[in-house]
Amino acid sequence: MLTYTIRRLVLAIPTLLFISLVIFLLLELAPGDPMAQVPLTVPPDVKEKMRLALGLGEPTHIRFVKWMWQFFVVEPMNFIDWAFGTAFSEGQQRVLSWQFRSPVMDVIAQRMPQTLWVVAMSYVVGILIALPIGIYSAYRQYSVFDQTGTFVTMVGYSVPPFFSGVLVIVIFSVQLGWLPSIYDTTLKVVDWQSFKLQLMQMVMPVMVLALQTTAQISRFMRASMLDNLNQDYVRTARAKGLSEWTVVMVHVLRNSMIPVVTVIALGVPNIFGGAIITEQIFKVNGLGQLLITAIEANDLPMVQTVTFIIAVLIVFFNIVADVLYGVLDPRIRYD
Amino acid sequence: MTDTPDPKPIAALADTGPTAPPRSQWRDVWDQFKTHRGALAGSIVLFFIIAAVFIGPSLWPHDASFIDILARNKGPSLGHPFGTDQLGRDMLARMMAGGQTSIAVGLTAMLLALGLGSLVGVLAGFFRRLDGPLMRLTDLFLSLPLLPLLLVMVLLFRETLSGLFGPETGIFILIVVAIGVTSWMPTARIVRGDVLALKEREFILAARSIGTTNYNLITRHILPNVASPIMVSATLGIANAIITESALSFLGLGFPPDFPTWGRLLNDATQYLQDYPERVFWPGLAISLTVLSINYMGDGLRDALDPRIRGR
Numbered sequence: 034m035l036t037y038t039i040r041r042l043v044l045a046i047p048t049l050l051f052i053s054l055v056i057f058l059l060l061e062l063a064p065g066d067p068m069a070q071v072p073l074t075v076p077p078d079v080k081e082k083m084r085l086a087l088g089l090g091e092p093t094h095i096r097f098v099k100w101m102w103q104f105f106v107v108e109p110m111n112f113i114d115w116a117f118g119t120a121f122s123e124g125q126q127r128v129l130s131w132q133f134r135s136p137v138m139d140v141i142a143q144r145m146p147q148t149l150w151v152v153a154m155s156y157v158v159g160i161l162i163a164l165p166i167g168i169y170s171a172y173r174q175y176s177v178f179d180q181t182g183t184f185v186t187m188v189g190y191s192v193p194p195f196f197s198g199v200l201v202i203v204i205f206s207v208q209l210g211w212l213p214s215i216y217d218t219t220l221k222v223v224d225w226q227s228f229k230l231q232l233m234q235m236v237m238p239v240m241v242l243a244l245q246t247t248a249q250i251s252r253f254m255r256a257s258m259l260d261n262l263n264q265d266y267v268r269t270a271r272a273k274g275l276s277e278w279t280v281v282m283v284h285v286l287r288n289s290m291i292p293v294v295t296v297i298a299l300g301v302p303n304i305f306g307g308a309i310i311t312e313q314i315f316k317v318n319g320l321g322q323l324l325i326t327a328i329e330a331n332d333l334p335m336v337q338t339v340t341f342i343i344a345v346l347i348v349f350f351n352i353v354a355d356v357l358y359g360v361l362d363p364r365i366r367y368d
Numbered sequence: 369m370t371d372t373p374d375p376k377p378i379a380a381l382a383d384t385g386p387t388a389p390p391r392s393q394w395r396d397v398w399d400q401f402k403t404h405r406g407a408l409a410g411s412i413v414l415f416f417i418i419a420a421v422f423i424g425p426s427l428w429p430h431d432a433s434f435i436d437i438l439a440r441n442k443g444p445s446l447g448h449p450f451g452t453d454q455l456g457r458d459m460l461a462r463m464m465a466g467g468q469t470s471i472a473v474g475l476t477a478m479l480l481a482l483g484l485g486s487l488v489g490v491l492a493g494f495f496r497r498l499d500g501p502l503m504r505l506t507d508l509f510l511s512l513p514l515l516p517l518l519l520v521m522v523l524l525f526r527e528t529l530s531g532l533f534g535p536e537t538g539i540f541i542l543i544v545v546a547i548g549v550t551s552w553m554p555t556a557r558i559v560r561g562d563v564l565a566l567k568e569r570e571f572i573l574a575a576r577s578i579g580t581t582n583y584n585l586i587t588r589h590i591l592p593n594v595a596s597p598i599m600v601s602a603t604l605g606i607a608n609a610i611i612t613e614s615a616l617s618f619l620g621l622g623f624p625p626d627f628p629t630w631g632r633l634l635n636d637a638t639q640y641l642q643d644y645p646e647r648v649f650w651p652g653l654a655i656s657l658t659v660l661s662i663n664y665m666g667d668g669l670r671d672a673l674d675p676r677i678r679g680r
Contacts, residue, residue, distance in 0.1 A: 191660035195618040196652030203645040343513035
């Protein structure tokens with residue numbers, strides 16, 4: 034198992050290098066000019082110097098290597114400096130955003146908490162709702178609960194977040210006026226009152242994202258439970274006289290969770306991508322919104338870095354899912 | 369004493385010949401499909417939506433792009449059942465026009481993704497030498513952040529393609545290609561798995577032993593046998609493509625503003641959310657209903673095409 038994990042991790046390096054190259058080359062084709070906003074009164078030679086200052090004067094391959102150096106060496110060193118108060122990255126050039134003129138990583142660090150709060154919370158809520166639904170629908174297959182559950186998850190699967198999000202805004206903000214439609218990031222939780230406000234503004238984005246998660250995971254949970262409920266070991270457990278609760282919640286559930294856990298792991302990076310739309314609807318200024326504004330503002334270093342971070346997350350969680358599968362299920366041997 | 373009766377043939381052993389007329393495979397599939405109520409309802413709803421969207425405009429008097437500025441922002445009435453938008457255009461006509469684009473994008477992108485996916489899957493499964501590289505490529509595509517890349521692609525190439533083919537055709541080609549290129553991977557994986565299993569079967573060996581060429585082997589023996597998983601992923605592919613196109617349009621990176629699609633209409637309506645919340649409802653409902661019915665159809669099709677479930 035350890036050799037397998039190490040092999041996968043080593044193999045991830047060329048994959049990630051290739052992905053970063055693909056993203057870089059794609060952005061290289063961008064027609065937009067970051068100097069387009071500069072007033073026409075600025076003389077051309079000054080403009081040329083500004084281009085050089087942005088790091089645009091050099092050929093493509095040199096800029097790619099420079100970006101890699103900055104991303105993989107300078108930024109981690111900078112993180113170590115920040116964490117331990119050392120000075121490794123003193124005087125090193127960092128990845129700079131064109132629209133904010135500040136290091137990309139600093140901006141990302143500012144936006145990360147909002148995304149993590151909303152997205153991670155919704156994922157947890159979604160899983161917590163999905164698991165009991167999946168278990169009970171499988172246990173009472175074809176019952177009314179199962180039929181309704183299947184229908185609701187089908188709907189949750191089919192209604193895109195840009196409709197469900199707008200719909201809950203119409204109902205709860207416009208018509209009823211219960212919840213705020215815009216996520217206020219400047220809100221600081223200091224007392225009970227502000228905690229309540231924070232909770233209220235989180236409810237809608239979290240529920241919209243959670244609906245998608247719930248739909249996928251409860252279907253998976255149900256299918257996986259159904260696979261196990263008819264196995265011989267379940268009959269053995271019942272024949273031994275174990276209580277129904279023990280049979281279902283201990284024997285069957287533990288075996289059914291194996292594929293579900295890997296699906297949950299695989300879904301983590303997807304939620305960052307899917308959050309782009311939800312963040313746009315509820316005006317959460319998180320990572321997804323940062324990416325959209327960066328794309329619109331032609332801020333190539335920002336787009337490159339954020340997209341690459343998402344790619345790293347996807348590759349990493351793919352490995353986590355595969356390794357988890359092997360750890361949890363001894364029948365699967367990779368070596 | 370008593371006479372032994374003549375030995376009568378045992379009734380059960382008598383050969384009566386087939387009682388039912390022979391049934392074709394597709395008849396069986398249809399019978400199984402009919403028993404799935406959700407799938408049946410889904411296909412009826414989908415058929416209705418497609419008919420309304422493609423036949424409707426020729427029956428409906430209003431044009432999708434006709435601006436009647438005096439009748440703007442009207443609520444639902446007999447003349448305009450869905451009301452009018454901020455320029456006085458009839459919402460029902462715009463919904464139908466938008467549906468044509470959305471469904472056309474969904475179908476074309478699905479066909480592209482399916483073609484690419486089946487090609488990669490069959491090649492990887494059939495030719496052992498291609499298996500490694502092609503599957504690594506599939507894994508690579510699966511680990512790309514798709515939505516951000518789609519956004520970047522659409523943003524980068526829209527000017528060029530609009531210039532080449534005109535604004536509408538250009539964006540159509542761009543969106544279809546972008547969605548197709550980013551969604552072929554699941555099909556490729558499923559098809560490869562099935563081809564790998566089929567390749568070891570006796571009928572392939574028999575076909576090969578009479579000297580069938582690889583091309584004929586694939587087109588006549590392999591492809592018909594992987595048709596059912598391809599069909600199932602086709603239905604899911606349409607749903608996925610419609611959602612992706614609407615998401616792009618919703619983010620303002622899809623079709624040009626005067627060219628309606630369901631996602632675009634939803635995006636336009638969100639700007640008037642405070643004053644006319646009901647305008648959001650129809651495009652969103654259309655997208656959700658279409659996708660829901662397609663998903664149900666795919667579910668039923670999966671059951672109907674699986675011979676282990678069929679007939680039970």
